[in-house]
Amino acid sequence: MAVKPQAVALVSSGSRGNKLLFYDSGIAKPHSLESELLNKLPQRTLAEILASCAVMQDRKFELRVDEWKFVGHPFLLQTSSWSISFNIAFVLQSTCSPEAVGSYNSLSRALGAALIHEEHRTEFFKNQYALLMQISDQVDTIDELSQKAVVSSYLAKTLHEALCGLQNGDPHVHVIMNDWSEISCLIHSEAPPTVPQSLTSSNTIAPKSIVRSYSAVILLTSFEDLTKRLPPSCNPSFHRFLTTISPLKNLIQVSLDADIPLQQAVKFACHLVHWGQAMTVYPLSETNVYINSPQADTKRDSQLASLFAKEFSSVAVDDSESLSEGADDSLSQFLFHFSAPVTLSEMRGLYTDEKLIPIVTWLLKHGQILQLHTYIFLIPPQDTKDRGMFDDDEEEEGENEPVHLSPETMANLLKHLSKEEVEWVSSTDAARDKDDLALFTKLSCYWHGNHHLEEILMLENMARSELLALIDKFSEILTTASIPERT
């Protein structure tokens, strides 16, 4: 669930005392928490509590009163002609996460900094201050204040815009202060990053994806939406990047096709991921193995299922015998295919590429399926004496003389493995073959399960069969596990 603000307030504290210059509850419902707040806390109290910490300038402001949390960032504005301290505070529910509080603090700081900049540039705040003071003297209720202020004050309008966007569930704030200073900010949601995001509520942020040169980028919003929102001054190569990306291409290919340096392509991808507009996956290929995510939505009439139906209503099954005749192409039907690990090439038997790739992309995007990766682990061989932790019989000895490792190999192995682990290596038969041992040594940094098979192949530029053969030869001390990876 995204954290939606209840209201925004602008308070000032200066020669004329503490003053609530502007208070707006946006589109919040009349019976929400926020109106309750106003019933209980009169305007002046609100101004006082929000301004009371104005002595702590340029620091995070976080105040909780019962079930409300006020988050802001007080500033002291000093020019040659006047000085005043002000605080733009957002009213949140007190149960919101520390991440959300941090995001709102950044937003308040960005707005405040822009306001100060505009004051130095065009005395924007001074004018707005006078205007808002005048309005607040004329009105009796806080509702009137916000209505009148939004109509006549630029500053109030800007704050109102930011607030309404957030209340509508868009976690991105993009406003322009005084038609000049641009403010962009992203409000982080409460969802812990380990849970695959579901796009049913458009306001959740993608989990932190890992961007690597072998990753492919999948947009979470539509291409049209994204390009519409880009500022006019946007880098033209970014447009090229957006038109080139595909779930089938890794960033290296994208950089070649779009004719931009790889480093820049990676930065673009990071940028999109940071702003919650994209996620990264391992590029879709025939050998990729997928399985249902534990969070997959198998419920027949769920919101996601109807979204799926809307998106892919016309997908027909090519091989009608493989499924019961006339079966619906519902989400649960597709998830059925991913009940057991399945490769894309196996799925191709059921659907053509034009249908399959969008569906798989959609399922990945909505966290319904996960890719299984193979990881490799170094473990002690079955009959060595163990590290003293276990007492076991030591019968078969003498026959298996450990292989003598050359000092050079030894040194190379020790770079990534412990002494004990090197002993395991020397006890295997496979280590007698020089070439195999050389390859094993070269790859020794990958034997702790920190890299998946595809990554190793990519980094070492190897053939899959070559690596699998090596793992097989060293099967005494290497074991593999297929583990679903959060992409």
Place this chain on the structure above:
Amino acid sequence: MAVKCIFFSEFDPVAGPVISYQVPQEFPIREAFDAVHDLIITKPQLYDRLISVDAGGYRIVGCPKSIEDNRYARNALIFNFVLVFDEDTDTTYYEPVVQKLGGAFRTYELESHFLSTKSSKSTIPSILTQLLIRLNSTGICIIRIDDTNTLRLKVSPNVKDPPLVCDHHVPVFTQSSCQFKQLVKDLVAQEIIEYVNGFNHVAKISHLSEVSPVIVKECIQDLVIFGFVKLLSIFQYCNVYVPTQKLPQLMTEEELQTRCLQFVSLGDTRPKLADVFRILCSLEAGLSVKDLCFRNDPRSMSIDERKLIQFGIMEGLIHHLQKYPVLNRENSDIPTELQPLIKYLDGSHCFDEICCSLGVSNQTLDELIDKCIDITVCWK
């Protein structure tokens, strides 16, 4: 040490808001207090409200109280017992404590003028000292205030979404149950403890202990909240498990290794870590525990496969792939024997749950579902 400092602040008729007592005495809270004293000794609109504010690198949590009476100078006594934490501490556990603390002293003042009598007021520093020590050590403190009053405070986890306990869940103790038996005073818990062994599911426990299922569920829910118990799924040899991203931790964390080997051993011999890890790595979709036993013979390596699976699930090293039957169309022809099943066929109920509610075995359910071609079974 979560609570850095506790102070008692009041409105002095001459000096205004002051800190009358604080522990530890040398704690540098003065500056922060000066910045935010408006929120500690507040305006009447903020009385009795829980207020937490960040100042000077600290998070200050208090609940201002006031008693109006013309026997006080300025006709009111305003005071606040305040807890101080580091900034960015999650203070939700302590909030009820702060509220209760203020409320209790308000009562003591109303009943016996505790705060306005010199002799009793002078005991506040020692009360605060005890509070600080106990809150930071056990989180529970019982302090005798005077002959008639005892202050009892407890820092308790605040539960946003209590875990849902279902009939088919299998509770298991996170620590040895013998230890727990001596501690627990709850009557229901005492009744059901001996049946909580990591293999009995909730419905069975209720049946065995002859306690109503509703009460068993409530009791187990409490035990889960306080971290004594974890919920697992029913163990069966036809179950399928897959490794999770946490599995590699078993190779790197020594503490986890020791616990694992101790837990999964069959009899007195400790199994080898390599064997345990190899078996867990070999888990994959489509491979039931039965197949696993045929393939690896864990018992010959002195590994108890049931314990191994239990440990894997408890530590999140493996995940149980559950079957979810989905009826594709609601109005399709369904054999009469399947009629009682229909309400479970919307894709949100797993096999364990259905078996438990209908009292049928996994195999029977499988056979029933096979009879209708309109039902697909998703694993997840």
